[in-house]
Amino acid sequence: MPLYTSQHLKIYNSLSGEKENFNPIHEGNVGMYVCGPTVYSNVHLGNVRTFMSFDVIFRYFLHLDYKVRYVRNITDVGHIVDDVDEGEDKIAKKARLEQLEPMEVVQRYTVDFHDILKSFNFLPPSIEPTATGHIIEQIEIIKKIIDTGIGYEANGSVYFDVVKYNETNNYGVLSGRNIEDMLANTRDLDGQSDKRNPQDFALWKKAEPEHIMRWPSPWSDGFPGWHLECTAMSTKYLGNHFDIHGGGMDLKFPHHECEIAQNEACTGQSPVNYWMHANMLTLNGKKMAKSTGNNILPGEILSGDNTILSKAFSASVTRFFMLQAHYRSILDFSDDAIVAAEKGYKRLMEAVEALPAIAASATSSINITSWKQLCYDAMNDDFNTPILIAQLFEAVRYINLLKEEKETITAEDLKIFTTAINAFVFDVLGLSDEKATDSNNDKLEGVVNMLIAMRNQARADKNFALSDQIRDQLIALGIQLKDGKDGTTFSV
Numbered sequence: 001m002p003l004y005t006s007q008h009l010k011i012y013n014s015l016s017g018e019k020e021n022f023n024p025i026h027e028g029n030v031g032m033y034v035c036g037p038t039v040y041s042n043v044h045l046g047n048v049r050t051f052m053s054f055d056v057i058f059r060y061f062l063h064l065d066y067k068v069r070y071v072r073n074i075t076d077v078g079h080i081v082d083d084v085d086e087g088e089d090k091i092a093k094k095a096r097l098e099q100l101e102p103m104e105v106v107q108r109y110t111v112d113f114h115d116i117l118k119s120f121n122f123l124p125p126s127i128e129p130t131a132t133g134h135i136i137e138q139i140e141i142i143k144k145i146i147d148t149g150i151g152y153e154a155n156g157s158v159y160f161d162v163v164k165y166n167e168t169n170n171y172g173v174l175s176g177r178n179i180e181d182m183l184a185n186t187r188d189l190d191g192q193s194d195k196r197n198p199q200d201f202a203l204w205k206k207a208e209p210e211h212i213m214r215w216p217s218p219w220s221d222g223f224p225g226w227h228l229e230c231t232a233m234s235t236k237y238l239g240n241h242f243d244i245h246g247g248g249m250d251l252k253f254p255h256h257e258c259e260i261a262q263n264e265a266c267t268g269q270s271p272v273n274y275w276m277h278a279n280m281l282t283l284n285g286k287k288m289a290k291s292t293g294n295n296i297l298p299g300e301i302l303s304g305d306n307t308i309l310s311k312a313f314s315a316s317v318t319r320f321f322m323l324q325a326h327y328r329s330i331l332d333f334s335d336d337a338i339v340a341a342e343k344g345y346k347r348l349m350e351a352v353e354a355l356p357a358i359a360a361s362a363t364s365s366i367n368i369t370s371w372k373q374l375c376y377d378a379m380n381d382d383f384n385t386p387i388l389i390a391q392l393f394e395a396v397r398y399i400n401l402l403k404e405e406k407e408t409i410t411a412e413d414l415k416i417f418t419t420a421i422n423a424f425v426f427d428v429l430g431l432s433d434e435k436a437t438d439s440n441n442d443k444l445e446g447v448v449n450m451l452i453a454m455r456n457q458a459r460a461d462k463n464f465a466l467s468d469q470i471r472d473q474l475i476a477l478g479i480q481l482k483d484g485k486d487g488t489t490f491s492v
Contacts, residue, residue, distance in 0.1 A: 028065075049278065056327075247277060360414050
């Protein structure tokens with residue numbers, strides 16, 4: 001039987017403001033869409049925290065034996081500065097400042113995004129679509145919205161009529177905002193004269209002559225609105241109605257509110273059963289901002305090249321630190337906090353490493369079944385990683401007592417205990433045992449140095465065919481040799 005049949009998961013739904021029992025649309029299957037990055041700069045630590053929250057959620061669904069289709073997009077069109085309908089495209093602005101093609105900007109920061117997430121041991125999504133790869137789908141959605149009378153064209157741009165939509169629907173259903181209050185508190189701004197109402201948002205924008213990124217459409221050469229891309233990509237890969245849509249808390253309004261409106265205008269139904277939002281990360285009690293210098297990049301934590309932390313910290317320690325707070329809570333990042341997390345992480349790993357040496361007894365004085373269910377209860381309660389970590393430290397206490405022979409455990413319970421700890425620590429939380437990694441690196445270095453010595457001997461014997469074969473096969477494995485005056489070195 002799949003594990004999900006015995007574990008009853010509850011998810012906090014931003015749409016209802018309550019924890020709800022998770023009931024997938026199709027039994028045994030989960031469709032989840034998460035808003036990905038706009039790739040015009042290096043991924044920041046707040047982004048990493050958001051994506052880490054959904055990485056753990058993805059991992060837990062897989063652990064429960066669900067078949068998961070996890071879609072996380074790349075925004076490579078470059079939505080407008082300040083996320084409004086007027087201004088300069090973020091990617092185009094970066095391209096102009098750095099004298100690059102927009103797609104060079106996209107490629108550079110997409111690679112950075114993938115490298116950072118890989119270093120923090122993220123699982124890749126099932127599908128990672130790009131906004132530029134789905135322009136046709138976005139144009140088709142705009143046509144449908146125009147056909148309903150809710151979309152309208154004005155001077156080559158197309159807008160979504162929020163007031164007309166609200167006559168039969170509820171614009172504000174997710175964020176709890178009232179459209180009358182929004183209209184009353186909105187000033188008419190320059191450049192919004194094409195809109196019928198100040199709250200209307202762009203589905204398609206006509207490109208100005210200097211705008212680099214543009215595509216032909218029935219209305220003008222232009223580019224899609226920011227909110228539209230996620231509607232197009234989520235519905236293409238998950239259908240008009242799917243299980244979970246996630247993102248940062250800052251996306252709830254207007255981005256996700258507009259997604260709901262677009263979907264309902266097209267299909268007549270709400271697109272998502274469970275809306276999930278991860279909270280923000282602060283630094284030393286203040287909002288992170290490049291402009292104030294209160295900012296640190298993920299790579300700067302790993303390298304120690306910063307003025308905020310006392311030393312470098314590993315990716316696993318940083319991941320462990322972040323998972324000590326619930327994904328819906330604000331988390332403050334500081335040197336003291338991550339130093340404490342490092343100590344906790346080491347305690348946990350030392351206990352895990354001690355498990356194989358524990359001897360089994362005829363009886364168990366510890367209720368392993370009860371402890372294991374408490375771990376599941378934590379994750380079943382809206383993915384409560386801090387409570388799970390507390391239960392893992394209870395396991396650390398058990399391990400220390402077993403080592404001191406103050407408690408006993410049967411062989412069968414020891415096997416259950418070991419399997420559960422490894423599953424929650426490595427599979428669900430996604431932590432890595434750095435000592436094991438370092439040991440593997442030492443072994444790799446030893447093997448490569450042995451092959452380098454064999455290659456040097458082959459060259460000395462003028463057996464250049466064997467020398468070249470060793471070099472080429474190492475290259476095929478991703479290991480590059482470099483011959484210098486001080487000998488041969490290698491890099492992976």
